[in-house]
Amino acid sequence: QGIPRRKAIAKTANSLAIPLLASTLTTVLTFLPIALLPGDTGEFVGTISLSVILALLSSLLLSLTVIPALNGRMQVLNYERGTKNNQLTFQGWWNTGFSIPRLTKVYRHTLSSILARPVVGVVLALILPITGFLMAGTLQEQFFPPADRDQFHIELELSYSASIEQTKSVVEGATEVILKHPEVLNVHWFLGTYAPAFYYNITSRGSKGGIPNYAAAMVQLTSPTKSRQLIRNLQKELDLVIPEARVLVKQLEQGPPFAPIELRIIGPNLNILKQLGNQIREELVKVANITHTRTSLGEALPKLALSLDEEQARLSGLDNTQIAQQLNGNLEGTLGGSILEGTEELPVRVRLGKRDRGNLDQIATLDLLPTTIPSNQNPPTVPLSALGQIELVPEVATITRRNGQRVNTVQGFITAGVLPSTVLADFKQRLETSNFQLPPGYSLEWGGESAERNEAVGNLLSTVGVLLVLMVATLVLSFGSFRSAGIIALVGIGSIGLGLASLWIFDYPLGFMAILGTVGLVGVAINDSIVVLAALRSDSMARQGDRKAMVEVIVLSTRHVLTTTITTVAGFVPLLLDGGQFWPPLAICIAGGVGGATLLALLFVPCAYLLLFGRSPRVRDRQYRAVSIEHFNSNSGLTVGGHDYE
Template sequence: ALHELPHLSGDDLLGDLGDALAVSELAGPLGASTGTTLAAFAPLLLAKGGTADFTRGVPVMIMLTLSVSYLLAISVVPLLAARFLKRRRNAEADRLIGLARFLGSLVYRHPRRLIAAGALLVVGSLALTPFMAQQFFPNADRPRVIVELYMPEGTDQARTAEAAASLEQAILTQADALEIHRFVGFTGPAFYYNLQRAPQAPNRSRLVITTPTLEDTTGMIRWIRAYVNEQMPELNVNVGILGQGPPRIAPVEVRVYHADEKVRSQAVEQVFSALRRVEGTVDVHHDLDIGVPSIAINVDDATAARFGLTRADVAQSLYGQSFGVVAERYRQEKDPIPLVLRSQEGTSLPLERLLSVNIYNKQGQAVPLSAVASVDTTWEPAVRYLRNGTRLNTVTANLLTGYSFSQVLEGLNHALEDNPLPDGTRIEMGGDAEGSGDANGALLTAAPIGVLLLLFFLLLQFNSFRRVGIILLTVPLATVGIFPGLVLSGSPFGFQSLLGVIALVGIVVNNAIVLLDVMDRELENGENIHEAMRKAVVQRTRPILLTTATTVAGLLPLAFSSSTLWPPMAWAIISGLLASTLLTLLVIPAVCTQLIKSGVAEPENAPA
């Protein structure tokens, strides 16, 4: 708007007529540009799921800001410009004007060469995708190391506490271990949103280690893994740092389903062995256990009935002797406190005494357990895992630095193709693969709404499918910068980078919109397409470059921030915007000279 005002006004102070003309001519293309950007963010706003909830604030903030910015651009900005802005003196000496004329001459003389060069650059950028790291969500920037410690199922909590304390003392010998918090039997307080929560279990513990810097966590993780492997092989540990995004058990999670317990265990061991051989995996574990002895007390209903007993009476007596029964509840404020009545030994009650208890009927008569029930001993898994009512077991793995979950799963698939799982076995991917799939699926579900809105705003402005198609060519042209930018900056491609690409779609089409708007005005004035496009490039190069420069300057603090969450998004936008801006000023005008010969005809029913 500020660039257009001096072009339409008088010699000194800007007049009201110049303001009105500038606003009337720019309200349409600026509105279409704002609308297309809002349309690009609509899928993020409408998507559902954990990842969408995590990033919901981004589209809300941007869409509100853009809407208010457009209203200010067509109302307050012209008023301020009319009051304070004066015509620029000696504009011919401006270097940007000289650059604009040079670009316009290139478009006028070599349109086909520019189109060919743009196509080659797009192909070349796509060839860089194999060199681009992939990561669904980056790790957090807090210098914390999380050690998840597991003992075999059935391990007493005192033994778990002893092992955790021993590992803690060993870690404290390292200079980088500034502080350690130890939690036994539960996962501790939720001090970070992404931290995985787990139910209380006597066989698990968690250590939270604070290091001086984030870089020091890498060496600490390696030392802990090496120490446990050499000095405490009985421990099952999972060592890592805090992450970003929705919580997940591990980056790589493979769920194995089969109705038969033995076949499922065989399949789990096969997946476990295959994952350990895949390059890039570490801390590979499964949730199979060695099992525990189980005692089945089979009540003879007929005999029990003769004594006036039921199975419920037997179960209640056994439970009362071991775990105890709730005799009363004491209420203090809102939370009731149960008063439990049990034997002195509780769960430590010897098996001989448990099986020799008496069962009391309603008449108060004592009936020995052996008189109404038989005892069978079996060996069975200590824990049975269910997901949606179906039994399963899980294999998990962490990733070494520089490896992505997609690389590991690709290696696992190759291994399973050479050595297939038993018949009837079904596997399901969790972890980052599931999160990425859910996030992409949510975006794809809402994407048609964004595409329809984008087409609506473009057709409303240009009333031409050909012009809309040319404008949308800016999207593949942006890939010329996105992929090389991520590779050169070392940023991984993941959900945050995808956010940047989505934002870029709404941004890069704006430059093409204002170019084609000027082109149509020149065509209406009687210019041929080559001259109209040359003038459009000359008039719009300066505002397009200044807009790009301000956008890049605003994103640079995010790109160079110490946070691990925002740089991938910022670099995707910066590199894509820089490349797209240059190609929009060259390739898009060149395409227009080949496909457009005249202005858009007014509809027959257009108002007078």
Template sequence: MIATSLFENGRYLALLVISIIVVGVTSYNSLGRQEDPSITPFVASVQTFYPGASPARVESLVTKPLEDALREHPDVQEIDSSSINGVSTIVIEADYYLSRPDIKRVWSELRGKVDRVTADLPEGTTQPIFDDDLFTTFVKIIAISADEGVDISPSLLRREALRFADAARKVPQTRRVKPYGLPDEEINVEINGTALSTLGLSVDDIARTLALSDSRTPAGKLASPTTALTIDVAGDFGDAQAVRDTFIKADFDSVTGIRISDVATVTKSETEPPLRLALSNGRRSVFLAVEMKEGYQVDKYSKQFDAFLEDYRANAADGLTIETTYDQSGYTEARLAGVAKNIIAGVLIVVAVLFVTLGWRAALIVALSLPLCTLLSMVVLNYLDVPIHQLSMTGLVVALGLLVDGSIVVTDEIRKHLLEGDEAIEAMQKAVKRMTVPLVSATATTVLAFTPMAILQGPSGDFLGSLATCVIVMLVMSLVLALSVTAALGGRLLPGAMTERPAWWRSGIVLPRARERFAASIDWSLKYPLASVLLAASVPLLGFASVSTLTAQFFPGTDRDQMYLRVEMPRSAGIEATLELVRQLDDDLRAEPLIRRVDWSVGESPPAFYYNLRSNKRNAPSWAEGMVLTRDENQTNALIRRLQKNFDRKYPQAQILVLGIDQGPPVDAPLEVVLYGPNTHTLRVLGEQFRQRLQELPDITHTKLSISPAAPKVEFQLDEEKLRRLGLERTQVAGLVDGYLRGRFGGAVIEDTEQLRVRAKLEREAWQDSDELLNLQIPLPGQLGQPRFVPLSAVGEVNIVPDDAPIGRRDGERINQVQAFLTRGVLPEEALKLLRQSLKENPIALPDGYRYSFGGDSGEREGVVNDLIGPVGLVMSLLLATIMLTFNSWRLTALAFGVVICAFGLSFLALALFRYPLGIMALVGVVGSIGVAINACIIILTSFQQSPAAASGNREAMRDEVLDSSRHIISTTLTTFGGFLPLILEGSQFWPPFAMAIAGGVLLSTIISFYLVPPAYVLLGAPQDNRIERAQLKAARGALA
């Protein structure tokens, strides 16, 4: 026996304790540290641009071919797509059960499929952009901008940002530095429309001239027996002046005497209009998002990066501001320090309770077991590559309330044998022998209860898996220590308390009157077992009855000094209009006393500053997102509600969502209805009906349709007869107009390591509105010097018509997503109940072939619960086998299962009494409470089995066994409740429901332990006694035969 060896050899015990401390501390220092768990990159996107194409053409020519190729892969779980004017976006979801290396393999294979399809896409489409990095959480976000009152050009801002990014990548353990809001530079050739018409040329002709003049093609190699010289033809564009000096070529054989500078203005400038913008505290800036290598410690990395930042600032150019807009290490340290503070407070409460109930020596032994168990667990967690973050620390908190049980039980059992007069080693050996089976069984049942959570896949598995893993590891390590180190320490330290003059601080408090009353209540429950069972069972039954009053929740929000804004203008809005609105919002926000910093990203998603935020917007001129830091995390939610009302009233021209940070996997909207059907128009009509129904609900701030109302567009109605007489084709006219407006690329200028493309286009003043578009000159076939051209108005007319609606698809089926956003603090399930009731009382008629389902928080929650329930059959079978092997009795196994069911009801009752929602974290607490409840049940039942008198149904013996077990059962109950009390009183959104489910359930479980288990044993007819009688009867019959 290990405990005996450690007891007899004090050096072995000291060596083992020191080894655990040294190895545990080393492992802790090696563990990665971050604020929250990392989400497995199981989602990727493919974005393809097809300029000028309608949603229907984008869907049929781009989206569908790509979807068909992607769907062939067996590991693709779901494909969502959106086809809007000129843009195809496909979101791919891989199988949750794949490992990270397998997911990388899937993305690599899908990239190959996309590349093969690209060759068959229509002319004019861009190369599809495959992005599998949608869930990156950056540890730092740096903003580079001009000093207040200093004006710097976008090109200088771009160069400084890229220079900083190159330097930051050299910081050790940096995985990536990604720029956001980076200005795009190009060589702009703005052509005078009149001059172009005079020459009878088009923008395509000018672009071709530029491309042919930019010589970059190698001219071969001059090889001889003694030399090998590479031949180049000089003439590539070295700067903008070289572009200006280029002679215009009319075709491949003739050259005019006219240079580019004679008909165009050539400048090096930012892309017009800009594709993306970033604002930091009201100034144009560039964000540099820094990602740390996985498995490293964010606090140590942050110190390294801050040192680099200080050095870089000291040598940076004058007039630049380089500041940190987001630093994860601060949140990580605060979050982990808060959890550690609660753990320490819980440990102190545990020690105080044990000091009163078991005496100071027993309290000291249990107090020593807590850090030893934690350090030993760190070794295993380091081996399993589980980093330290909020959820793994939560697992340690859960285990804190459970792991003391084993140490308390063993310590109290040794104490009882010492009081009976046994020698120290004999008392220790009896205690270990007596408690091995109950503790192993109780640990196994608790581990099995957490197993579905530990093997959960997908984003919810990333979020909850580390929590369950930590609980399981801590419980197993606690069991090992309780039966070895704790037992040896108990055998060595407790005898002193038994031989000295009895005092409550030495051997625990004794309350004779309370003990007598407790014994009398046990006597009554054993005398009237049916009444006792019914009364005790009524408490968990009341809990199950109260479940319907609990509000379902996915994951709770966070108490954080961060919020963000999503701004969406009408689809026809340009980026300048979006920027104008953003500046107005920025002024309003920075004037708010509770706000200390505001940063904006316009035209694209900002860098993700929280683990469940997606960066999935690109080239979206009508889109903007703001990142806001507040001064008080406790007032952030109230500020969100107030700002939402103000902005809705002040800026009706845009949809502005003021959102807070929530825990859990990413959810696009808290409330969502997904409509399925074949026809886009019908889906749009049905979607509008559902949207209106949602809008009628209370606490709905905004609604949104994926098939949104049509935006206006300019449509050319060309006269086919006129085109024929002039020798023109529709595609030719469309290409000419596109060249005038968007321009054509021809050549490039190399500056250092950057390539600036040369874009030829018509000067912008020539096409500010639809009337001016009619004046665009269309060149006709003819000879150079004899230009012939007609205005666009001569071949047709311009109309403003509704644009085609976007087309959404899910797994090849067309959909319309109707989303609703709620007032901050209102639970989505409450709104969903009202919506279900409205649809039940006044249903929306759906044509044949159409259906709907609920998404959002409800859909995600249902998926997580289904994943948790999936392995329940296997877990219950193993649980049954464990309990059956413990008791060797079907009736006692059924009784233990009944206790497990009662534990659920007791936790539900605790949540209902204090009006907490039933979220995923509360369910984690419910599962955690099972461990203590089943532990007490197993201890009492095994004590009955091991006592011949109690096993035969002697009620006085049963009462004595219950009284003997009551001290450590009450001690474990009080320590568990006390350990979670600081979390209950903390007042945040995350901890109280979870802590109340465990602590309240455990506290109420004493009713089941003392007033249901013993009388139920009586009602079952003393199973052990029945087995003995049957064995004796069988032996007697055998003897007679």
């Protein structure tokens, strides 16, 4: 166009500054909810958002400073005259890009046909987004996928009365079963304590030691490829070999730790809470893919109960306090001194031997001494069995509370590789058909993966309202028009549907990473639409709704739109091909959504702009008055807004 290179570069950079700034700020605002996410989930994924925000701001700075300078320094434009329109020219493609005139001609004709019927263009562009919203209800739900590691862990629990020797014996038998599989490299057991945090979300549920009935194992595999099937096989084999223990063979998970299925019963009475928990547990074990269940009030410790004959005790010269003190001294023991071992002083406790303390019949024959004994008589003794009836009764091992209220937590563990959402749906349906009802004063509260996911999504959306207002304000200030901002807002909503459609087409679950990808997609997908809309508004004839001018503007913008789309999609290909189970849902949302957003930028935006602005006489008259006549060309043709008219 005869403009010096330096002025042309400066003019182009200035014209793109506002659209680039608007698109960058809106993208940053869409990633801010992820960075501001609280809790364990925020700690897990927050750095992803921060990295993207810093990259976007750096990219904006480079785009407006370094790129124009390098372009002016390195690019050499060579225009060859006389080239036929139907020939494909490759000479100098590194400077001017590929050009296929025949394809461009077809593209112009297609755009002209669509702009002649803008309503049809809007409908065509919205088919995929609407399909995504309609299919969203069919997507499987998931919080975080399991980790792709060559390790998994095992939890083994015996009854609360089991000793460490019993636990060790069971562990030895379990080790033999595990090592029979050639995929297992080695097994590391930890008796009486929880396993160390060899993976970031391996946490203990209580004390760090002194649990004689508990053991944990870390299993190292030769390869992670067949870990899921091995976990399933080991779960079945260990359940058959060790029926007296609860064995949980668990794959390593991503995100915060939780039980897959969890239901909390809240109420005042422990016995009623235990009964309700057992009823729910009976229904839970009937659900397919449930391997084991557990209740927080289900475990019981053996307790020695003495039904005392008050009259016989009084005749024997004993009362309740004296009997309790003597039993405690015999069974629990009393401190009789201490010994020094090196530099440490160890207390010495005197009590009955283990054989006498561990046998109910031996305890019944214990002799008790009355406190009042005449000095001239031998001390009479009274056997404990003469004072009442002795029996063992179960006692609740632990009393769990949540927010200061008594609670019985029912947990279910599922087969490796099965989505918790499907098992939870079956469990809820079975619970409804069983006519399970709570007495007055008691309530149910869902936990597990479902509650963790809902809480994380709620935290993610808690700041969306404020950031949405900031995004709208950015768009309105950039375009100076609420209707233009509305077009971009519709593109953002449509991009959500595109992300959901991508998940549905490629059969990925709607997990938290997919939700993060969809949130980030909104900011990325509207960038091309902002550029196209800004180009339409910068051209005087296109701004008035002239279809021929709009076609030319769209054709010129297509190279930019396709370039950003291809580079974005290509950037996520490694995550799709070798991202395990963690990254593909996020990558497919952004890559598929950006690919679909190309149609929104090149079809929906021009058609929506034509419907909102091109047919408004008041706007058209105001815009015509703003058109400036630049110059008359040598053929006395009128040039308006850079376009020649005879």
